[in-house]
Amino acid sequence: MPKTWDIRSGExxxxxxxxxxPDAGVVFIGRIRSPWRRREDCPKNIxxxxxxxxxxxIELEPDFAPALSGLAVGQPIVIMYWMxxxxxxxxxxxxxxxxxxxxTFALRSPNRPNPIxxxxxxxxxxxxxxxxxxxxxxxxxDGTPLVDLKPWLETVDIPPx
Amino acid sequence: MPKTWDIRSGExxxxxxxxxxPDAGVVFIGRIRSPWRRREDCPKNIxxxxxxxxxxxIELEPDFAPALSGLAVGQPIVIMYWMxxxxxxxxxxxxxxxxxxxxTFALRSPNRPNPIxxxxxxxxxxxxxxxxxxxxxxxxxDGTPLVDLKPWLETVDIPPx
Numbered sequence: 001m002p003k004t005w006d007i008r009s010g011e012x013x014x015x016x017x018x019x020x021x022p023d024a025g026v027v028f029i030g031r032i033r034s035p036w037r038r039r040e041d042c043p044k045n046i047x048x049x050x051x052x053x054x055x056x057x058i059e060l061e062p063d064f065a066p067a068l069s070g071l072a073v074g075q076p077i078v079i080m081y082w083m084x085x086x087x088x089x090x091x092x093x094x095x096x097x098x099x100x101x102x103x104t105f106a107l108r109s110p111n112r113p114n115p116i117x118x119x120x121x122x123x124x125x126x127x128x129x130x131x132x133x134x135x136x137x138x139x140x141x142d143g144t145p146l147v148d149l150k151p152w153l154e155t156v157d158i159p160p161x
Numbered sequence: 162m163p164k165t166w167d168i169r170s171g172e173x174x175x176x177x178x179x180x181x182x183p184d185a186g187v188v189f190i191g192r193i194r195s196p197w198r199r200r201e202d203c204p205k206n207i208x209x210x211x212x213x214x215x216x217x218x219i220e221l222e223p224d225f226a227p228a229l230s231g232l233a234v235g236q237p238i239v240i241m242y243w244m245x246x247x248x249x250x251x252x253x254x255x256x257x258x259x260x261x262x263x264x265t266f267a268l269r270s271p272n273r274p275n276p277i278x279x280x281x282x283x284x285x286x287x288x289x290x291x292x293x294x295x296x297x298x299x300x301x302x303d304g305t306p307l308v309d310l311k312p313w314l315e316t317v318d319i320p321p322x
Contacts, residue, residue: 012227014224014225018188019185019186019188021188022183022185022186022187022188023186023187023188023189023243023306024180024183024186024187024189024243024245024306025180025183025184025185025186025187026183026184026185026186026187026275027179027180027182027183027184027249027274027275028184028185029274029275045316045317046316046317047316047317050321063175064175064252064266064274066173066252066253066264067251067252067253067264067265067266067267067273067274068264068266068267069253069262069263069264069267070263070264070267070268071264071266071267076320077266077320078279080241080275080277080279082184082185084185088188090228091225091227091228092227092228092230101230102230102231103227103228103229103230103231103232104228105225105228105229105232105309105310105311106228106229106230106231106232106312107231107311107312108311108312108314108317112228112309113188113190113225113228113309114187114188114190114241114308114309116241116277116308116309118239118241118279118311118317118318119317120317120318120319120320121320122320122321136321145184145185147275147277148266148273148274148275148277149266150266150268150269150279151267151268151269152320153269155206155207155208156206156207156208156269156279156280156281157279157281157318157319158281158318158319159237159238159281159282159283159313160211160283160297
């Protein structure tokens with residue numbers, strides 16, 4: 001990184017890699033076990049993932065399992081996951097679904113200064129002791145690191161009209 | 162950290178501080194300028210912040226400003242910000258609004274292994290060249306580091322019913 005060789009026409013990258021000088025550190029609290037083993041198998045977004053009817057499983061690091069206390073099957077949650085194959089230096093990019101280059105912050109692309117993806121999902125299974133949480137769908141590769149999970153709250157997670 | 166001296170009754174902490182051995186690095190892409198200068202002045206959540214009628218301003222690091230291209234005033238966005246005063250070792254905690262200790266992942270508390278807060282807000286002003294984005298409300302301290310901003314999308318950010 002930066003992988004200047006695979007930049008597309010109209011895309012613009014920073015002249016540095018943001019990962020070279022981090023301001024703070026994240027820990028991986030677990031991994032997402034998904035049905036998607038290759039990048040080309042991954043659904044393009046969580047909506048497409050949901051259409052496949054296939055769920056996924058979060059496996060927490062064992063010492064974080066007590067922090068699940070209070071969650072319940074059927075509850076909506078927000079998950080944050082670290083897109084560890086993404087590049088972090090793109091300012092303007094052209095994903096396949098857009099026609100002209102667009103700013104990274106105007107896209108949900110995994111390629112961003114901090115490659116943290118965000119999805120709202122529903123808990124389908126919960127084994128608190130084992131640190132395992134089933135979720136209704138996910139769009140990322142099997143093994144993707146998890147960074148956080150939080151209860152989804154209508155008052156916080158839906159912007160004002 | 163860990164600040165074992167201020168643990169409350171029933172709270173449980175890890176025997177390590179997750180920030181000691183990070184798995185990846187985040188960069189601060191900017192700062193949030195908010196009306197809240199002291200912790201005790203901060204609204205308890207974005208809903209309470211909105212009730213104050215006071216907006217906030219995001220100031221991006223200058224070299225990230227081009228990545229705003231494609232955003233517009235009135236657009237809903239999700240912002241991720243780094244709660245740099247939080248502790249990262251709590252597994253069970255008792256914020257003032259709950260009666261019994263609850264797991265960290267069942268709470269929106271800033272105290273969590275990766276202290277990344279998440280709010281859905283609306284863009285009220287946008288100066289792309291200057292890297293300044295006005296937002297309708299925020300609940301964090303003035304100067305809080307920004308980690309990401311993304312367009313809010315109903316299909317991704319509202320869980321299935």
